Amino acid sequence: MHGWSGFKLWRRGSQLIAMDATTPLNTALIIFVRHPKLGKVKTRLASAIGDEKVLKVYRLLLDHTKNITAELNCRKFVYYSDQVEEYDLWNAPGYTKRQQTGNDLGERMLNAFKELFEQGFKNIIIIGSDCYQLKNIVVKEAFEWLDSCEVVIGPTFDGGYYLLGMNHLVPELFYNKVWSTAQVFKKTIQDLELLKLSFTTLAQLHDVDVVADLELNGIEI
Secondary structure: OOEEOOEEEEEEOOEEEEEEOOOOOOEEEEEEEOOOOOOOOOHHHHHHHOHHHHHHHHHHHHHHHHHHHOOOOOEEEEEEOOOOOOOOOOOOOOEEEEEOOOOOHHHHHHHHHHHHHHOOOOEEEEEOOOOOOOOHHHHHHHHHHOOOOOEEEEEEOOOOEEEEEEOOOOHHHHOOOOOOOOOHHHHHHHHHHHOOOOEEEOOOEOOOOOHHHHHHOOOOO
Protein backbone atom coordinates (compact mmCIF):
# COMPACT_ATOMS: atom_id res chain seq x y z
CA MET A 1 0.00 0.00 0.00
CA HIS A 2 1.02 3.60 -0.43
CA GLY A 3 2.15 5.68 2.55
CA TRP A 4 2.44 9.39 3.33
CA SER A 5 3.25 11.42 6.45
CA GLY A 6 3.22 8.35 8.67
CA PHE A 7 -0.03 7.00 7.24
CA LYS A 8 -0.73 3.96 5.09
CA LEU A 9 -3.65 3.25 2.83
CA TRP A 10 -5.39 -0.06 3.45
CA ARG A 11 -8.03 -1.40 1.09
CA ARG A 12 -11.11 -3.17 2.46
CA GLY A 13 -13.16 -4.21 -0.54
CA SER A 14 -13.78 -1.06 -2.55
CA GLN A 15 -13.08 1.18 0.45
CA LEU A 16 -9.69 2.85 0.92
CA ILE A 17 -8.85 3.53 4.57
CA ALA A 18 -6.04 5.77 5.83
CA MET A 19 -4.50 5.04 9.20
CA ASP A 20 -1.28 5.48 11.11
CA ALA A 21 1.31 2.88 10.17
CA THR A 22 1.73 1.98 13.87
CA THR A 23 -1.99 1.46 14.57
CA PRO A 24 -2.64 -1.93 16.23
CA LEU A 25 -4.70 -3.92 13.76
CA ASN A 26 -6.56 -5.79 16.53
CA THR A 27 -7.78 -2.78 18.55
CA ALA A 28 -10.96 -0.89 17.63
CA LEU A 29 -13.03 2.01 18.92
CA ILE A 30 -16.75 2.22 18.06
CA ILE A 31 -18.29 5.70 18.14
CA PHE A 32 -22.09 5.92 18.03
CA VAL A 33 -23.36 9.20 16.56
CA ARG A 34 -26.40 10.92 15.17
CA HIS A 35 -26.50 13.44 12.34
CA PRO A 36 -26.51 16.99 13.76
CA LYS A 37 -29.89 17.95 12.34
CA LEU A 38 -32.44 20.38 13.74
CA GLY A 39 -35.12 18.60 15.75
CA LYS A 40 -33.39 15.20 15.53
CA VAL A 41 -30.95 15.24 18.46
CA LYS A 42 -31.15 15.49 22.26
CA THR A 43 -34.95 15.64 22.38
CA ARG A 44 -35.14 15.70 26.19
CA LEU A 45 -32.82 18.67 26.32
CA ALA A 46 -34.59 20.32 23.39
CA SER A 47 -37.87 20.39 25.30
CA ALA A 48 -36.21 22.77 27.78
CA ILE A 49 -33.91 24.95 25.67
CA GLY A 50 -35.21 24.58 22.11
CA ASP A 51 -34.02 22.80 18.99
CA GLU A 52 -31.57 25.45 17.79
CA LYS A 53 -29.65 25.61 21.08
CA VAL A 54 -29.66 21.83 21.34
CA LEU A 55 -28.20 21.53 17.87
CA LYS A 56 -25.39 23.88 18.92
CA VAL A 57 -24.75 21.73 22.01
CA TYR A 58 -24.71 18.51 20.02
CA ARG A 59 -22.28 19.91 17.48
CA LEU A 60 -20.03 20.88 20.40
CA LEU A 61 -20.27 17.31 21.72
CA LEU A 62 -19.40 15.87 18.30
CA ASP A 63 -16.39 18.17 17.99
CA HIS A 64 -15.25 17.13 21.47
CA THR A 65 -15.62 13.44 20.64
CA LYS A 66 -13.64 13.89 17.44
CA ASN A 67 -10.88 15.82 19.26
CA ILE A 68 -10.38 13.25 22.03
CA THR A 69 -10.35 10.29 19.64
CA ALA A 70 -8.28 11.72 16.79
CA GLU A 71 -4.90 10.76 18.29
CA LEU A 72 -5.90 7.38 19.72
CA ASN A 73 -3.73 4.58 18.40
CA CYS A 74 -6.50 2.25 17.24
CA ARG A 75 -8.91 1.70 14.38
CA LYS A 76 -11.96 3.95 14.71
CA PHE A 77 -15.43 3.12 13.41
CA VAL A 78 -18.17 5.76 13.36
CA TYR A 79 -21.60 4.11 13.45
CA TYR A 80 -24.49 6.34 12.37
CA SER A 81 -27.97 5.94 13.81
CA ASP A 82 -29.44 6.65 10.37
CA GLN A 83 -27.86 6.75 6.92
CA VAL A 84 -24.10 7.19 6.62
CA GLU A 85 -23.14 10.78 5.83
CA GLU A 86 -20.71 11.01 2.92
CA TYR A 87 -19.11 14.36 3.81
CA ASP A 88 -18.96 15.48 7.42
CA LEU A 89 -16.78 15.83 10.52
CA TRP A 90 -15.60 12.22 10.32
CA ASN A 91 -13.91 12.50 6.92
CA ALA A 92 -10.45 12.05 8.40
CA PRO A 93 -7.64 9.47 8.37
CA GLY A 94 -8.28 6.55 10.70
CA TYR A 95 -12.10 6.78 10.74
CA THR A 96 -14.31 4.27 8.96
CA LYS A 97 -18.04 4.92 8.59
CA ARG A 98 -20.66 2.27 9.26
CA GLN A 99 -24.43 1.99 9.68
CA GLN A 100 -26.04 0.95 12.98
CA THR A 101 -28.42 -2.00 12.69
CA GLY A 102 -30.95 -3.29 15.20
CA ASN A 103 -34.29 -2.53 16.82
CA ASP A 104 -33.02 -0.88 20.01
CA LEU A 105 -29.80 0.52 21.44
CA GLY A 106 -28.73 -2.79 22.93
CA GLU A 107 -29.19 -4.67 19.68
CA ARG A 108 -27.37 -1.95 17.72
CA MET A 109 -24.39 -2.03 20.10
CA LEU A 110 -24.31 -5.82 20.06
CA ASN A 111 -24.33 -5.89 16.26
CA ALA A 112 -21.48 -3.38 16.08
CA PHE A 113 -19.33 -5.39 18.51
CA LYS A 114 -20.18 -8.63 16.72
CA GLU A 115 -19.27 -7.20 13.34
CA LEU A 116 -15.83 -6.09 14.49
CA PHE A 117 -15.04 -9.22 16.51
CA GLU A 118 -15.89 -11.27 13.41
CA GLN A 119 -13.42 -9.13 11.46
CA GLY A 120 -10.64 -10.18 13.83
CA PHE A 121 -10.43 -7.32 16.32
CA LYS A 122 -9.50 -8.41 19.86
CA ASN A 123 -9.98 -5.37 22.11
CA ILE A 124 -13.05 -3.28 21.28
CA ILE A 125 -14.52 -0.26 23.06
CA ILE A 126 -17.72 1.64 22.35
CA ILE A 127 -18.49 5.25 23.27
CA GLY A 128 -21.23 7.67 22.32
CA SER A 129 -21.10 11.39 21.64
CA ASP A 130 -22.83 12.58 24.83
CA CYS A 131 -20.01 12.87 27.35
CA TYR A 132 -18.21 16.21 27.41
CA GLN A 133 -16.16 15.09 30.44
CA LEU A 134 -14.66 12.12 28.59
CA LYS A 135 -10.95 12.57 27.93
CA ASN A 136 -8.42 10.91 25.66
CA ILE A 137 -6.56 9.48 28.64
CA VAL A 138 -9.70 7.71 29.94
CA VAL A 139 -10.16 5.83 26.67
CA LYS A 140 -6.47 4.90 26.67
CA GLU A 141 -6.82 3.60 30.23
CA ALA A 142 -9.82 1.52 29.19
CA PHE A 143 -7.86 -0.14 26.39
CA GLU A 144 -5.04 -0.91 28.82
CA TRP A 145 -7.48 -2.59 31.22
CA LEU A 146 -8.58 -4.99 28.48
CA ASP A 147 -5.15 -6.59 28.64
CA SER A 148 -5.89 -7.83 32.16
CA CYS A 149 -9.68 -8.12 32.42
CA GLU A 150 -12.51 -9.15 30.12
CA VAL A 151 -14.74 -6.08 30.36
CA VAL A 152 -14.29 -2.41 31.22
CA ILE A 153 -17.15 0.00 31.85
CA GLY A 154 -17.40 3.73 32.53
CA PRO A 155 -20.51 4.69 34.56
CA THR A 156 -22.44 7.94 34.32
CA PHE A 157 -24.12 9.71 37.21
CA ASP A 158 -27.56 9.16 35.67
CA GLY A 159 -27.26 5.38 35.94
CA GLY A 160 -26.04 4.55 32.45
CA TYR A 161 -22.54 4.23 31.06
CA TYR A 162 -20.41 6.32 28.69
CA LEU A 163 -17.99 3.53 27.71
CA LEU A 164 -18.07 -0.22 27.41
CA GLY A 165 -15.17 -2.39 26.30
CA MET A 166 -14.50 -6.10 26.04
CA ASN A 167 -11.89 -8.50 24.72
CA HIS A 168 -14.45 -11.10 23.62
CA LEU A 169 -18.11 -10.84 22.75
CA VAL A 170 -20.52 -10.99 25.70
CA PRO A 171 -24.03 -10.82 24.17
CA GLU A 172 -25.76 -11.06 27.56
CA LEU A 173 -24.70 -7.49 28.39
CA PHE A 174 -27.10 -6.19 25.75
CA TYR A 175 -30.18 -8.23 26.69
CA ASN A 176 -33.04 -7.43 29.08
CA LYS A 177 -32.22 -3.73 29.58
CA VAL A 178 -34.51 -0.72 29.51
CA TRP A 179 -32.11 1.60 27.74
CA SER A 180 -31.69 5.27 28.69
CA THR A 181 -32.83 4.61 32.24
CA ALA A 182 -31.13 4.78 35.63
CA GLN A 183 -30.85 0.98 35.92
CA VAL A 184 -28.64 0.24 32.91
CA PHE A 185 -25.25 0.32 34.67
CA LYS A 186 -26.58 -1.60 37.70
CA LYS A 187 -28.11 -4.31 35.50
CA THR A 188 -24.91 -4.58 33.47
CA ILE A 189 -22.82 -5.10 36.61
CA GLN A 190 -25.28 -7.77 37.77
CA ASP A 191 -24.83 -9.56 34.44
CA LEU A 192 -21.04 -9.40 34.74
CA GLU A 193 -21.14 -10.86 38.24
CA LEU A 194 -23.62 -13.57 37.25
CA LEU A 195 -21.40 -14.57 34.31
CA LYS A 196 -18.32 -14.49 36.59
CA LEU A 197 -16.43 -12.23 34.18
CA SER A 198 -13.44 -10.16 35.23
CA PHE A 199 -14.17 -6.45 34.89
CA THR A 200 -13.18 -3.00 36.07
CA THR A 201 -15.04 0.29 36.31
CA LEU A 202 -13.66 3.67 35.30
CA ALA A 203 -14.29 7.09 36.83
CA GLN A 204 -17.93 8.13 37.02
CA LEU A 205 -18.72 11.01 34.65
CA HIS A 206 -21.63 13.27 33.72
CA ASP A 207 -23.04 13.02 30.24
CA VAL A 208 -25.30 15.64 28.65
CA ASP A 209 -29.02 14.83 28.57
CA VAL A 210 -30.86 17.48 30.60
CA VAL A 211 -30.41 21.17 31.42
CA ALA A 212 -28.57 20.53 34.70
CA ASP A 213 -25.91 18.60 32.76
CA LEU A 214 -24.93 21.72 30.85
CA GLU A 215 -23.71 23.51 33.97
CA LEU A 216 -22.10 20.34 35.33
CA ASN A 217 -20.10 20.08 32.10
CA GLY A 218 -19.30 23.79 31.88
CA ILE A 219 -21.24 24.23 28.64
CA GLU A 220 -22.65 27.70 27.97
CA ILE A 221 -25.52 28.19 25.53
